[in-house]
Amino acid sequence: MIADLPATLPAAEPLVDRYGRAISYLRVSVTDRCDFRCVYCMAEDMVFLPKAEVLSLEEIDVLASAFIRRGTRRIRLTGGEPLVRRGIIDLVRSLGRHLKTGALDELTLTSNGSQMARHAQSLFDAGVRRVNISLDTLDAEKFARITRWGRLGQVLEGIAAATAAGLKVKLNTVALAHENADEIEALMQFAAAGGHDLTLIETMPLGEINEDRMDQYLPLSRVRRDLAQRYTLTDLPHRTGGPARYVHVAELGLQLGFITPLTHNFCESCNRVRLTATGQLYMCLGQDDQADLRSVLRRANMGGDLNGNMAGSQAALDAALDEAIARKPKGHDFVIDRRGAQPAVARHMSLTGG
Template identity: 60%
Template sequence: MTATPLIDPFQRTIDYLRVSVTDRCDFRCVYCMSENMTFLPKKELLTLEELDRMCSTFVGLGVKKLRITGGEPLVRRDIMTFFQRMSRHLDSGALRELTLTTNGSQLEKYADDLYAAGVRRINVSLDTLDDQKFADITRWGRLPQVMRGIDAAQKAGLRIKINAVALKGFNEDELFTMVDWCAERDMDLTFIEVMPMGDIGNENRLGQYWALSDLRDSLRERFTLTDLAERTGGPARYVRLEETGQKLGFITPLTHNFCESCNRVRLTCTGELYMCLGQEDMADLRKPLRDYPEDDRALENAIRAAIALKPKGHDFDYSRQKLDGQMPRHMSHTGG
């Protein structure tokens, strides 16, 4: 297999692949899914063996970081066999990091297995520490189950970063509570601006939008913020809270376009490769994967052709008080 790296038209090296292994989830978060989702038929999903072959091909083309997402990745049947298979790329040194983003609901069950497969850091999506608000925003979720999962993950040795979507009128009043809680547990924390993705019925994205520039202003009332040059292969910009030494991240697709350093692409559970979260351009990789089961050359060529079409950036925009750049697909479809 050729070792020529994946370079997009803007001379960015693509070495980070996010892979959705399922569109299903045991929660129904209001900014991610409609309450009554229609999920994909099983035959359309890549099998675990196909996911292995697909991801291994990307690793062979220079991908160094693999993040497993969903839906909720840990609800997919036998998903641990996939993590165990991917660990061979960590052992060989071809893959630098294997990680996942999870809602935490299954961590109590799988934390030790994840660590054994070579996972060392995970992101847990958690927007509130209030039981009732958590039930409201996830529709189906139970906060104590997630908290037990976080306990199990830390006990297993996993480093946790909490991802909190900033929602006006929902968790504004928990800003300092979340910061303090993460500091007490030695967990990193990243705030994310709500993105205009998916037809979610009555949910008002414009009304939910809480600019992280405003959130930072609130933090400055209590803390001294120092900007950090650190990058972790994702879109977050980081600050240090001098009073606690804590690191906070901000993902701001709307108030700050982070595309100039984008090094990632997203693979759906059906084998569609999205070169940008905020664009509809995609490439069907399932066809070459299935049409040539014994030969990866067609798949490699399809991947390279897709990377050659990667756009310069997205065009999310709330500034004109309408959802310009809104994507009709649900966030769960591409795994965030």
């Protein structure tokens, strides 16, 4: 269980980077571990972090609350697979106190769906109203090949359970040239039939995965062009706080998103930062620059002695946040081509958080 933490937060200056972008969205990786080994995300023989390097649930709560105090309005819990982290529902319940006070607008979660059937109702009861679930194919054999360890039926049960619990489900599909390029319309139809949104994502050059990313890469500019020949696509101004650009597909009544870090980057309006399970803050997904918030937190003992000098500890953390956000770059430098076989960023997506 997480110790009782303050429900209300003292006012503080918002976090704004040097380009005038207010940081209102925090993605928190609660674990680098996952029960899948998706071919575009990680190597099959992954070595995961030792427990001592991973933030405790209390430490995650303190850091997330510090961001909320500085103007963050949306938090997304990610991984790895967040639902394999022991005690994750306790963390969700604790962060949910900020929803009750109005300090936080939204608490969401990204999942591979494998554990969703067990946790969907608890997530809803804790204040979550929207989840993203990965679904790259509707073919069971292909699903096992893409995820290496996953079972399609388990994920479909998770999607159904989330819907039954009252959670709004957005399906995420990584577009893979030789795996699911011919399934995109089927996935659109599946999403529409279930009342879900669907977002397509270009594969990103993060981490060594024992695969050729050039062979995986499917430009979504081409996908959208092809879809526009068969469907009526209308651009939508809608934003969920993330990088997706949305269209309405008239024939299906579907909201379809495109996340395009390669063919059309989304940096100019980036309001996001990412906190890893080890307390490293990445100001940009596509850059290696980071700030070590774990050291600041443990030096101040904010996650252990909540009755100590909280004013001084908070000031130290505020200073670290100010320094980090001042270094947030204008954009990333993702590229995939035959000449650049090495990943643009060495760390895996599972470490940074999806």
